[in-house]
Amino acid sequence: MRRWVENDNVDMVAGLVASSVTIATTKVLEENNKLGLVNGSAASSITNEHCTPNHIHYAYDTYPLANGTAGAIVKEGGKTWYILTADYAFGHSMEKDVTAVVEKNGGEVIGSIRHPFPTPDFSSFILQAQASGADVIALANAGADTTNAITTAAEFGVTQAGQTIAGLVVFLTDVHALGTEVAQGLQLTTGWYWDMNDEARAWSDRFMEETGARPTMVHAGIYSSTIQYLNAIEKTGSDDSQIVRKQMMDTPINDMFATNGRIREDGRMVHDMYLAEVKTPEESSGEWDLYKIVRTIPADEAFRPLADSSCKLVSSK
Amino acid sequence: MSQNAGKEYEQLRISGLHAFYGESHVLHGIELIVNRGELVTLLGRNGAGRSTTLKAIMNMVGRRTGSIMINGEETMSCAPHNIARLGVGYCPEHRGIFASLSVQENLTLPPVVRSGGMSLEEIYSMFPNLYERRFSQGTKLSGGEQQMLALARILRTGANMLLLDEITEGLAPVIVEKLGEVLLALKKKGLTIILVEQNFHFAAPLADRHYVVEHGQIVEEVSASELHAKQSVLDGYLGV
Amino acid sequence: MSMIFGVPMAVLYGQLLIGVINGAFYALLSLGLAVIFGLLKIINFAHGAMYMLGAMGTVILFDTLGVNYWVALFLAPVLVGTVGVLIEYFLLRRIAGQDHIYSLLLTFGVALIMQGILTNIYGVSGLRYSMPDVFKGGVNLGFMFLPFYRAWVIVAALIVCFGTWFMIEKTKLGAYLRAGTEDSQLMQGFGINVPLLVSLTYGFGVMLAAFAGVLAAPIYSVTPVMGSHILIVVFAVVVIGGLGSIGGAIITGILMGVVEGLTKTFYPPASSAVIFLVMVVVLMVRPSGLFGKEA
Ligand SMILES: Nc1ncnc2c1ncn2[C@@H]1O[C@H](COP(=O)(O)OP(=O)(O)OP(=O)(O)O)[C@@H](O)[C@H]1O
Ligand SMILES: [Mg+2]
Numbered sequence: 117m118r119r120w121v122e123n124d125n126v127d128m129v130a131g132l133v134a135s136s137v138t139i140a141t142t143k144v145l146e147e148n149n150k151l152g153l154v155n156g157s158a159a160s161s162i163t164n165e166h167c168t169p170n171h172i173h174y175a176y177d178t179y180p181l182a183n184g185t186a187g188a189i190v191k192e193g194g195k196t197w198y199i200l201t202a203d204y205a206f207g208h209s210m211e212k213d214v215t216a217v218v219e220k221n222g223g224e225v226i227g228s229i230r231h232p233f234p235t236p237d238f239s240s241f242i243l244q245a246q247a248s249g250a251d252v253i254a255l256a257n258a259g260a261d262t263t264n265a266i267t268t269a270a271e272f273g274v275t276q277a278g279q280t281i282a283g284l285v286v287f288l289t290d291v292h293a294l295g296t297e298v299a300q301g302l303q304l305t306t307g308w309y310w311d312m313n314d315e316a317r318a319w320s321d322r323f324m325e326e327t328g329a330r331p332t333m334v335h336a337g338i339y340s341s342t343i344q345y346l347n348a349i350e351k352t353g354s355d356d357s358q359i360v361r362k363q364m365m366d367t368p369i370n371d372m373f374a375t376n377g378r379i380r381e382d383g384r385m386v387h388d389m390y391l392a393e394v395k396t397p398e399e400s401s402g403e404w405d406l407y408k409i410v411r412t413i414p415a416d417e418a419f420r421p422l423a424d425s426s427c428k429l430v431s432s433k
Numbered sequence: 434m435s436q437n438a439g440k441e442y443e444q445l446r447i448s449g450l451h452a453f454y455g456e457s458h459v460l461h462g463i464e465l466i467v468n469r470g471e472l473v474t475l476l477g478r479n480g481a482g483r484s485t486t487l488k489a490i491m492n493m494v495g496r497r498t499g500s501i502m503i504n505g506e507e508t509m510s511c512a513p514h515n516i517a518r519l520g521v522g523y524c525p526e527h528r529g530i531f532a533s534l535s536v537q538e539n540l541t542l543p544p545v546v547r548s549g550g551m552s553l554e555e556i557y558s559m560f561p562n563l564y565e566r567r568f569s570q571g572t573k574l575s576g577g578e579q580q581m582l583a584l585a586r587i588l589r590t591g592a593n594m595l596l597l598d599e600i601t602e603g604l605a606p607v608i609v610e611k612l613g614e615v616l617l618a619l620k621k622k623g624l625t626i627i628l629v630e631q632n633f634h635f636a637a638p639l640a641d642r643h644y645v646v647e648h649g650q651i652v653e654e655v656s657a658s659e660l661h662a663k664q665s666v667l668d669g670y671l672g673v
Numbered sequence: 674m675s676m677i678f679g680v681p682m683a684v685l686y687g688q689l690l691i692g693v694i695n696g697a698f699y700a701l702l703s704l705g706l707a708v709i710f711g712l713l714k715i716i717n718f719a720h721g722a723m724y725m726l727g728a729m730g731t732v733i734l735f736d737t738l739g740v741n742y743w744v745a746l747f748l749a750p751v752l753v754g755t756v757g758v759l760i761e762y763f764l765l766r767r768i769a770g771q772d773h774i775y776s777l778l779l780t781f782g783v784a785l786i787m788q789g790i791l792t793n794i795y796g797v798s799g800l801r802y803s804m805p806d807v808f809k810g811g812v813n814l815g816f817m818f819l820p821f822y823r824a825w826v827i828v829a830a831l832i833v834c835f836g837t838w839f840m841i842e843k844t845k846l847g848a849y850l851r852a853g854t855e856d857s858q859l860m861q862g863f864g865i866n867v868p869l870l871v872s873l874t875y876g877f878g879v880m881l882a883a884f885a886g887v888l889a890a891p892i893y894s895v896t897p898v899m900g901s902h903i904l905i906v907v908f909a910v911v912v913i914g915g916l917g918s919i920g921g922a923i924i925t926g927i928l929m930g931v932v933e934g935l936t937k938t939f940y941p942p943a944s945s946a947v948i949f950l951v952m953v954v955v956l957m958v959r960p961s962g963l964f965g966k967e968a
Binding site for chain 2: 845848849851852854855856858859860861862863864865866867868
Binding site: 203229230231232234235236237239240241243244246247259260263264267268271272273277289293294295297 | 681683684687688691692694695798799800801803804810811817818820822823892893894896899902903934937938941942944945
């Protein structure tokens with residue numbers, strides 16, 4: 117990465133997945149005054165304490181995920197919460213965010229359990245969550261841990277018994293792997309869904325033709341952010357990172373990915389987020405027909421307000 | 434050795450047999466012949482190569498050259514598990530009783546290789562001790578009982594050539610006597626027996642012929658009738 | 674409700690049962706390792722990969738040929754067992770009798786190759802295998818909801834474990850195995866085809882692993898790396914039980930499942946380490962393992 121930027125004169129870096137790698141990379145970008153477009157990473161700290169003038173966090177982050185999902189569920193009456201937390205930094209901070217959101221909305225966290233990462237068998241933890249009698253079992257974990265926990269919960273009849281599962285970091289591919297049979301009724305927050313409007317659908321059809329699968333919000337984010345970047349270069353006739361960034365910040369984003377999108381001074385691209393619910397097998401008309409959008413979370417409400425930001429770039433600081 | 438004895442049948446013919454354990458060269462051109470129904474001993478001092486000769490017949494040594502014919506069939510390229518199928522029963526030095534098997538399991542372990550073997554009942558009536566203790570662990574038998582077990586289990590297989598290595602080792606005289614009776618009975622049934630023996634007084638009255646092994650070679654052959662005449666030569670070889 | 678150290682009894686019973694279920698997997702896997710070690714004197718590092726092949730095979734057989742669960746329960750272990758026999762025949766046999774390090778590296782290499790190939794084709798994110806319809810749902814035991822499938826896992830694993838134990842301790846074939854473990858050369862001298870026995874034993878050992886894999890397919894996430902996680906735990910189980918004891922492998926497997934389950938209740942962060950802790954303690958107090966013969 118350092119070699120690309122320093123020796124090969126690469127001007128822009130896109131993608132960037134693991135949060136810790138992303139944060140390290142953005143430092144290199146800042147030293148060299150290049151530009152990074154972050155899509156895959158989840159940590160909201162990337163545009164908070166770790167913000168730089170040299171990257172833009174585009175598709176989503178943990179803040180709207182916790183806020184959107186947990187907030188919505190408390191409002192629907194899920195008052196008592198039990199949290200299954202992956203026992204490492206990401207899980208801990210997720211647990212903290214969720215607890216804050218739940219309490220702010222008048223709910224209560226009555227228990228939590230920290231499970232090893234990764235955990236191949238969740239039966240023991242699900243059993244404990246079940247015994248807690250909480251209205252909601254929240255999963256402060258990701259990837260295989262989340263899908264394993266959801267599968268096990270379905271097996272042990274958690275939802276039939278009246279408890280709700282809240283997955284906090286759930287991607288389309290996870291739900292696809294789980295299937296509607298197991299994941300039905302699961303509520304989650306997403307920055308984009310392939311079937312949410314005509315423009316998204318058209319683009320997704322092209323993606324499907326190329327890859328054989330439907331895109332996630334990360335795929336769409338990478339595409340959208342790259343187009344925005346190239347447009348900005350075309351407009352300004354420059355490839356200087358700050359000129360390009362300024363141009364991108366001045367351009368509202370409304371495309372196949374984002375509605376009401378704009379890039380804030382901290383590098384956060386805010387846009388409407390969506391609370392989605394996984395369809396039942398009866399509702400689902402195909403392999404990838406997985407979500408129904410329950411609510412649109414307006415851009416200003418979804419992401420961490422600048423007022424709460426600890427980013428050095430925020431002018432009011 | 435006389436080849437003119439009418440219908441004599443060569444059950445075993447070994448010629449030019451060399452055997453090696455890794456780098457160490459143990460047998461240096463063994464030559465011997467055993468006819469059907471004969472009881473032949475291999476005598477010699479410790480370390481002479483007698484056990485190794487039996488193991489070589491069983492294809493249980495590292496490497497061999499030369500020729501070993503069993504029933505007129507060359508066996509040098511025969512896989513170890515196919516030797517027994519030619520009707521060979523092997524009773525190893527130190528008995529080779531399996532600790533994790535019961536007496537009865539030990540007894541029935543070797544597959545039957547020919548018809549005409551003894552049945553379990555016959556064996557139990559020959560060795561009543563084994564019957565009484567048939568469910569105990571093989572190695573929980575006394576030394577003598579284990580020796581009987583080691584012998585009995587190859588009698589069941591129907592093997593018609595027995596390779597017996599030091600079967601009297603460490604046994605009380607009464608049991609040795611009993612084993613002698615068993616061997617005579619087997620000989621009467623027409624079995625061929627090759628006996629590696631330290632106890633010359635046990636072997637002498639049973640055997641038709643004796644081979645003396647020294648440094649991996651046959652250095653002397655003595656038939657039962659010559660025993661008296663060659664006694665001093667034998668004593669010299671055996672260091673008695 | 675009565676409590677133990679702040680944990681309701683009902684939860685405790687549930688955890689015990691869950692422990693037995695997970696222990697059933699450990700038992701099946703360590704049993705196979707013990708069988709293989711007994712005759713071949715090698716520690717089979719490919720065991721986890723064979724477990725994975727059983728699970729992946731079940732999914733792949735279903736996805737490509739529509740093979741259902743019951744057929745897979747039989748077919749996948751047989752196929753994996755065949756792979757095992759081939760591995761023994763073409764690879765392990767060549768290094769028989771050499772230093773342990775060779776067989777260790779070889780089996781480890783085989784595991785990595787299998788993992789690598791399947792990762793290339795299927796990725797590591799996990800395949801989905803739907804629960805067979807007959808197992809949907811469960812029964813409320815009062816202290817917990819027991820999914821039918823988990824109950825089946827216990828039953829199936831116990832049947833196979835007991836069957837294997839019976840086969841080894843009580844039958845003629847088992848006597849060959851036990852005797853071969855002690856002195857395979859003498860066995861050859863008796864006319865027993867030991868090389869064949871060795872191939873079949875290896876095949877059988879990995880079949881047990883594959884069977885565990887099939888059982889795991891509907892409840893654990895099926896990925897090419899699933900075997901490497903569980904293998905390390907199973908090695909610890911085998912060390913605790915003492916290599917070479919068939920009954921010991923089964924009992925220790927179930928016992929360690931329970932120990933792990935209880936740890937998940939009382940102190941979850943230690944649950945992935947507790948088996949290794951037990952291992953260290955056992956090694957200090959009884960180096961040959963709980964059921965191993967004292968050296
Ligand atoms: N497994 C082995 N590896 C290496 N050398 C061996 C092995 N077995 C025997 N030898 C050597 O081969 C030679 C012959 O041994 P063998 O066992 O045939 O002697 P023996 O005539 O049966 O004597 P004993 O009366 O002591 O049984 C000995 O020098 C011995 O050291
Ligand atoms: Mg000897």
